[in-house]
Every structure is written in structure tokens, then in C-alpha cells.
Amino acid sequence: MKKKVENPLLNYENKWVALDEKQEKVVLFADTLAKLQKKIVKQKSRSLAVMWVSPFDVYLAPYVLKKN
Amino acid sequence: MSSRRIEFTYYPIPHVGGGPVWSPIIPIRISCKNRETPYFVKALIDSGADVNLFPAEHAEALGISVKSGLLVKTGGVGGIVRAYRHNISIQVGNKIFKTTTDFTYEFRIALLGRKGFFDLFKKVSFSEKKRMIVLDL
Numbered sequence: 792m793k794k795k796v797e798n799p800l801l802n803y804e805n806k807w808v809a810l811d812e813k814q815e816k817v818v819l820f821a822d823t824l825a826k827l828q829k830k831i832v833k834q835k836s837r838s839l840a841v842m843w844v845s846p847f848d849v850y851l852a853p854y855v856l857k858k859n
Numbered sequence: 860m861s862s863r864r865i866e867f868t869y870y871p872i873p874h875v876g877g878g879p880v881w882s883p884i885i886p887i888r889i890s891c892k893n894r895e896t897p898y899f900v901k902a903l904i905d906s907g908a909d910v911n912l913f914p915a916e917h918a919e920a921l922g923i924s925v926k927s928g929l930l931v932k933t934g935g936v937g938g939i940v941r942a943y944r945h946n947i948s949i950q951v952g953n954k955i956f957k958t959t960t961d962f963t964y965e966f967r968i969a970l971l972g973r974k975g976f977f978d979l980f981k982k983v984s985f986s987e988k989k990r991m992i993v994l995d996l
Binding site: 798800801804807809810814823824825828831832836837838839840841842843844845847848850851852 | 870871872873874875876879880882884886897898899900901903907914916917919920967968969
């Protein structure tokens, strides 16, 4: 039976995360990008991938202008 | 994969409305004047965005004085954000491209837009069924 793989971002809503090289596991996280960058520099890995985890109850449509 | 073609799979973002939302988010590395970020930036390929727009902290990691760039206004979620334009390089797959990107303190998602990303390629294709992005050089 196939093992169900859990989404690595599930526990990191609204956080900045650094994922491992395969992007399957969160290695580091922080509340701000600046704090995460400091943690990455200490880790000395160059293969992490950084992103902000958007809220799980919203869909993303960046190019939407609110009506005034 | 041909050297004239770069392929990525979509990335799943959890969502309360059922399964994850699969998004065209790809890892790129950015650099400027022989300095590069010590990490990949996961950026959303957004055909609705006119230009590239990145969080300013990525530029600071490259030693860029963000507010020294040309001030531009970009429409986004919640209205207009102020951003500062800089010339940088981006690594996509194994290829490095010179481009222009706006950096802002007001938006947290890195966006790859038509000017500065799509125009680097002959063709940018999305396959929702295969959850794949194909970039043809």
C-alpha cells in the first residue's frame, strides 16, 4: 500500500520556511524573512528553498486591485 | 529534458477547501554583482503580473541598498505597493539570466511576471493536468 505523504507546509501557515533540497521537508522556519535568513547563514547550506506559506483559507490571486 | 527546455512540477500549498492548491511555484536563485542568495527563492510564475516583484529582504541579502532603486508602484492584493527597481540575475534551472526586478517591503510572495521573466523565454507553458511548467529557450 502506498504511504500517504503529508504536506510539509501543514504546520507552518503564515510562516517563512526553508525547505530541504527535495522540497519535501521544512528544515528551518521563522516569523520574518530577515530572521530566517540569519538562521540559513548559520546552517551554511546553500541548497535550501525559501518561501512564505500563505494562509490556508485564502486562494491566491496576486494581481487583484481592491475597489476604492 | 533538452538543454533548450526547462521543466518544473507545480508545488502543493495546503488549503482548507479540500486538497492542496497546486501552484506554479519554482525555485530560482538570485544574484547581483558576484553575490548570490545562499538559498533558492520559491517564486510564483504569474502571467497576470506585469513585472517581477520580490520581497525586499532578498535584495538586502545581496547587499543591495533597496531604496536606491527607481521607485515604482505596483498593483497587488490590498491595493498599491511601493517597490524599488534593480538589475539582478536569476538562475532558472542551470541557466542564468540578467533581468530587472522590483523589490518591496509590502508583499511576501515572490512573483515572476511577464516583463523580466516570461520575456526571457520563447515560450512559457502551463499544464494544469500534468501540473507542469515548461520554459522553452
